Amino acid sequence: MNDRILGIVSLGLAIFLTVFGWNLHAPVSYEPVGPRAFPLLIALVIGLCGLWLIYKNEFTAQANPPGANGRIFLMVLVAMGYAFLFQWLGFVVATVLMTVLVGRLFRGAWIKCLMGGVGMGVLFFLLFDRALDVVLPTGILEGLL
Numbered sequence: 850m851n852d853r854i855l856g857i858v859s860l861g862l863a864i865f866l867t868v869f870g871w872n873l874h875a876p877v878s879y880e881p882v883g884p885r886a887f888p889l890l891i892a893l894v895i896g897l898c899g900l901w902l903i904y905k906n907e908f909t910a911q912a913n914p915p916g917a918n919g920r921i922f923l924m925v926l927v928a929m930g931y932a933f934l935f936q937w938l939g940f941v942v943a944t945v946l947m948t949v950l951v952g953r954l955f956r957g958a959w960i961k962c963l964m965g966g967v968g969m970g971v972l973f974f975l976l977f978d979r980a981l982d983v984v985l986p987t988g989i990l991e992g993l994l
């Protein structure tokens with residue numbers, strides 16, 4: 850794949866984010882920016898990067914090493930599983946599972962992946978849920994958190 854193709858795909862993604870993010874409105878407006886600012890800002894950045902890739906078009910990417918495409922596909926499946934299990938399992942458990950599985954896909958040691966997953970799950974939960982007051986699902990750990 851060359852830069853121009855990636856730039857065109859990036860522009861398509863930016864248009865998709867803009868179309869679906871434009872009509873996001875909070876039922877109760879308690880923030881001055883609102884919920885649509887984030888997808889529109891991301892769409893702007895992705896769109897500008899896509900335009901730069903189309904304009905620049907200097908490089909052709911090398912093929913992935915053997916087995917990489919399978920790991921990438923499995924990583925996408927893990928991310929989809931995370932999205933589906935997030936509410937039921939809760940933030941901490943779902944994040945630990947996703948982190949461990951993705952870490953193992955990139956050949957991380959079991960103990961390091963588990964320590965990183967537990968650390969990320971617990972610390973991010975405390976940061977967002979307790980410190981920043983962003984409500985995250987507790988799932989199966991409801992009585993403990």
